[in-house]
Amino acid sequence: MNLLTAVIFLPLAGCLLTLLLPKENEKLIRQFTLIWSLLGFVISLFLISGVTLDLRPASDSFAFDVNVPWINVPPIRYHIGIDGISLWLVILTTLLTPICVLMSWTYISKHVQAFHSLLLLLEFGLVGVFCALDLFLFFVFWEVVLVPMYFLIGVWGYDRRIYAALKFFVYTMAGSALMLVGILFLYSKTGTFDYPVILIALQKGALTYQEELLLFLGFFIAFAIKVPMFPVHTWLPDAHVEAPTAGSVMLASVMLKMGTYGLLRFCLPMFPTAARNNASWINALAITGILYGALVAMVQPNMKKLVAYSSISHLGFVVLGIFTFTQQGLDGAVYQMLNHGVSTGALFMLVGFLYERQHSLEIKAYGGVATPAPHLSTVFMITMLASVGLPTLNNFVGEYLVLQGAAIAHFRLAVFASIGVILSACYMLWLYQRVFYGRPSEEVTHHMRDLVPREYFAIVPLIVLMVWMGMYSQSFMPSISASNTAALAAIDSRKEVHVQNRTTLLASLKELIHVAR
């Protein structure tokens, strides 16, 4: 059996097996899920050699390629494969699942069986999204992810969980409806759902510019909602705040990457001309997101909300990097996806640890935590500094590359974006100061205990990764770069059909109105 297929379906098997375990034996369920997801992680590590040994620059081939028919008419294929971009996202997913099990060990106390089963189902969907090379298959996984996350938020979340879960579901569904129309339209033009085949057909010019623009917008809106980009970000703070810790971690670390991954994998290579023509206003939105997210994060009284808004800001960098169309920008964007997954995941986890101790997410309920819990404070410090973008920690590499790419494309983009870096230092350091420094109140001294071994096991891998990714990005970068070079080559090969130069939002709207008539 193909290794990648095994990595995708192992969690699904685990999801079903969990349901067969005795419901009362919660400890057994936790142990089983932990071991099963660790097994998935270990197996996924074997994918690395398969991708990185195959480093041919500008090759558009995928490793672990499986391409078998699923449904005959219309021809839908089970086509999966990974390259340097998806490889690390898959590993990030398989790494975070066991960590999520560990961090939920005591926090999740009701409906334990259902929780772990859904967590594995979520892993199945997420890994599938990053591996699918058939547009239809991609859409299937894309929607499958919604269901477990909806339940994770709605059943195990905080007070306003139902509102948040519904909002999350309906927002994403609205976006994916447009994407489905886009996928069907591409099928009616090219007669296939197979992504590489569609790409070739499109490079030969299967679409008029108007069609390309419409399709680009359809896909872009679906992905932008998922990222989420300003101004369709409003579901994110609600979902993040209300989700249980494990849900927030999966949501921030992996699910948001579905949007940026989709932009990079599908939107850009398939519709390069429309993407270039619309890059200016998209970049403007990305920068608005960076600054807006950071400014709103600064005034949040709620820790989880603060981290959620910081996510919007960080994801703005990723979109900016993608829409610079430069090697550095793309490399930085992909690296930043992974960085954000590691450091924001860790932040959410640490906020979850604080909540488990004192049952409050309000910043003002804390203060002086460093005195009773020095280890927790140190770990939080490292994570916070990584998130700020301190050199030698991971985010620095990604942010630097994105800014460099932006500077190459348009210098003023880099100027505005770097303000976001400064702001992120402001809100993070201020948060740290208010929570961990000062004189601990009686309540804090009473509740706050330091990290227990289980929590160490959950957080240390992420800390190690933060340092590793910051100090030695060479372990990850070559494979990412090679895939990005290939993607850029595909985009640039259609430069000659580049009809208009940069157009404005207004021009795109006019075009749209014209089509509607």
Next chain:
Amino acid sequence: MLPANYMPSGEDYIRFLPETILTVAGTLIMLLDAIRGDKNSQKPIFGYFALASLGAALIAAIYAYGFVGPAFSGMLMIDGFATFFRVLVICIGILTVLSSFQYLQRENAAAGDYHALILFSITGQCVMAGANELIMIFIGLEISSIATYVLAGYLRDDKRNNEAALKYFLLGSFATAFLLYGIAWIYGTTGSTNLTQIRQLLAANSENGILIGTAAALMFVGFAFKVSAAPFQVWAPDVYQGAPAPVTLFMSVGPKAVAFAVFVRVFFTAFDSIFERWQYFVWASALLSMVVGNFAALTQTNIKRMLAYSSIAHAGYIMVAITAHNQIGIQAVMFYLAAYALMNIGAFAVVTHFSRQGEQYVNIEDFAGLGWKQPMTAGLFAIFLLSLIGIPLTGGFFGKFYIFQAALDAHLVWLAVLGLLNSTVGAYYYLRILVVMYMQDPSEATTTVPPLSPGVLATLWATALGTLLLGIKPSVLLDFVRSSSVFGK
């Protein structure tokens, strides 16, 4: 003029075998019920008898597929299309009977007439599925409808039942009159009631465009009423809410499926040549049904009423495929109706099981906490709801997928976009049930919920597995649908 071979041949009887079996069985049940004459007639014996005869009819329908061709001088046409719908409605009948056992006992209702009426209704639907002739369509429709009117008011001491039956009957006969009037116009214009002949006459001679257009419009009113498509949908919420739960289960899929079958057959054979004329009003009706159904369902508190509005919305989706007017469109209609039958029967079977005596628990809020009190029922219900939303790996998703594929193939881009955005609205009210079931504390209704009866249990598992099968391997049904979506032109 009678054709030379007006005497039916042996093969004709084989082609008509399912209807024959069902009629005989239905009549026998009525007779036996009268002969036994005891008061305890709610004993399940008639249910088993009905199941056996439906099983026999199912086998006969499949067997008759080996004898494809016209029967009784072209009055019936037993082709793949007819077989598909005959098998579909007979399966619907089996599932209806299975989920009615417990209900009839609970409500202390006479089982004899109930099962006889179900069998007669299915007979009428089988006739409709195979009808190749306007009068046959009308006869089939009347057999099916009259039985269903009576079923809607089956618990005659119940006020809601009476209201439902009366409304259904008055509005239904009004709509049937439109249909009949349309048939009269056609006959007056073309001198024929045979669909194939009408098609040939219209294709050769396009002079009477206005007359034929009017006839098509009149017949459209009749069909739109039967499939509960806007703007002829107003009866559906009241009737679905008032009728006994298993009857609603039956009504929402059986008569609807064959009404769509006849709709497709008439409009794709007889009126095929004037397709430009009817496409506009079907387009408008499709959009209107989706909007009215989905938005009205948002605010419902009664689950039967909500599912009624949802069924209007689903009729709208199917109309999208008809608007497309292409081969994929017919396939999409057939596939969707099968998928819709499975998921809707499942959902109504849960309602039947949950509502308890006198249907006291039919509010959405009553389902609070069911997910943790009776995980299996709720889990299967969740599958049906996710399928109704159109989440991948369920039959509902592929149904929607084929419908919108057909629409895009016919360049109905805006209808497709609006339809899919509508399905997002639809997601909201189905999700609300999931919210209630899994995210709220158990209500009084869920703490006292009885264990599943064997009949409902069988229905739920059969429909759930069918829904998942159509979602994971749609080819099993689609291959047959593809081969049978071509009419003898």
